[in-house]
Amino acid sequence: MSAHAEGPAQSPEEQRADRTKADTAPEWAASALDSVLSRVAATRAEVGERFPLHADPDSGRWKTTARGSWTGGFWAGLLWLLARHTGAPSHREAARACTARLADWIEADTSTRGLIFWYGTLFADDGAPIRDRAARTCRDAFDPELGLVPWGSAFGGPRLMARVDGVPGMVPLLATVDAEAAASHLRRHLDLCQNSRSSSWSWLHTEATGWTACADPAPGWSRGPAWLLLALAEGASLLADDALAGLADALMPASSVPLADSARSGSPVDTSAAAITALALLRLGRRDRAVGVLGTLVGRHLTADGRLLDGCYDLGAGTAVRHELIWGDFFLAYALAELTGRVDGHTG
Template identity: 50%
Template sequence: MTAPDWAESALALLVHRAGGTAAQVGSRFPLYADPDDGRWTTTGRGSWTGGFWAGLLWLRARHRAGLGAADLLAASACTARLAPWARADTATRGLILWYGTALAVADPGADALRARAARAALDAWDPRLGLVPWGAALGGERLRARADGVPGLVPLLTSAGPTGARAAGAHLRRHLELCLPGAGGRPRPSWRYDTTAARWAEDTEPGPGWTRGEAWLLLAVADALLRVGTLEGSPTRPPNDLAEAAEQLLESGEFLTGPLVPPADTRRPAGPPDTSAAAIAAVALRKLALVPAAPWAAACATRSDTVLRHLADTRLTRPTHPAGGRPGGMLLDGCYDPAGHTAPSHELIWGDFFLALALAALRGDVDLTRV
């Protein structure tokens, strides 16, 4: 497959940037980088973002296939460092261990790690709540449901066989029951379970208007629709409720009509934008465009390409001179935490990953029905 010239150039910049990042962070994991000099803030264990760094290294290896074994070894070693998260009490093991392993090339260790993580996620399934709880590994109350606890976990659970597929479908549907908005509202991305009252109560942060949460939900629904044969036993017809959820999210999140780069929080429209939300949405839209006979397919494909071109042209840095200036290949204007004002206009490792994933799909390096 031949990608447009702008996509080829943008992916080359991201791949080159990944090499510089690897040299800078060593065995640590990048979180976010300063927009002025590209220096990364890192973590030793990877946090919930570690899988995106491993996934980006696998994308680099795929892009540079034939240039030697060093890229494959680096990606494999990074993935192996994610192993402690397989048994961590967190629904974000889907983000960490699906995206950290699904792009692996001929790596039995990555395959085994994904299988362990899938079994552990299934073990964490709570039939009383109808989901895998958010968990306590990242702090806070354990019995929560959050929009970012669904993407990655749907395909990860599905890989655990028929029982895992049933859990994946229920996990997604319970989150949709909680998170989908009422008429004219925004999705509600975070809930906690009140054990005394035996009911769900809405959390205040992140609250309605968190655009990255909306993009996470759309991605999870797209993943489910592309796996409907496994989830539902019917490979030809999407279930009405998931198709309706996709349409509702497309409308409420303004994915086809809103700004190409949304504000990080629509409750603060003058606040920082979030290019990482745009990059996640671009991948979700591209996946929705692949759903057979979907009425939204053409619109999703067009919008995804438009978002990607905008990000590549306006938010991706080019190399500066002299040496020592800001590096090329940084996706700027990502907002790590709008409520806490942490890294409000930075390069984010998952923003780089999802932009690279979408561009790699355009190039034919990646089959989005399998990632």
């Protein structure tokens, strides 16, 4: 697998750093990544041109969507990781075709375009054109008065909202065309989180009241702090703020695999939140803790055929609460690939 998606060739120092990563990674990391990527190949054969969303924990059969929704970029990203791992032309063509299908979302009014287009093009051989188009369209949607790209209306509901799942991916995507807008987008969400009287992960803006915290997602939502921690890791260089280290500590879950809703009795765990957190920890330079999280995921929740189980899609709606989730697979694969030196920590 190539250590870089695009850009200049590695320097001798970068090559030595990648070899060091591979040499010092735990023995289980490479085999776990191989297993996850084998699962990607099997999933590709099952779903064809559709996008996998979540899979039944017993049968392994996928629930799919035609257009990918906000998760389509994770499937494209996994296909590119597989293509780089195997070098097979058929896998590369499947990845290229999947990324091309994401173009339908370029004009969609949603800040989840960060999730779709950053992670969907990150490892692509030829991802720059579609990524650049998406980045410029997102910059055009940036609201200077609000200081962010609004959540948008693509999935229904009020347009002028902010949600933490509209920050990761969006920050590095915006930064490719407008670093100030990217920094503002991240800072606004961090300020909203820090100024909330209770844990909130979404906010509504009106002229009459300004920003008001919303109750959905629930305060105990597992992916709230995980998404924000990843966004912080991706955008830390844009902010140069000494207080960010303390904020990162505050966003760390109490356990390696958090509950899907920490405030709800009998809540299942959410491995997808743990996988997101593991990648964020690696990007923040907290390798030992990241290895601990990944070790727990691989040792307790990854099946022999590469399925990361016990992810929780939507606990409130009772949707896929102990399932394999496409973004859980993606962030596990991404973190393992970075841990083992198969991809560069500054890819993109």
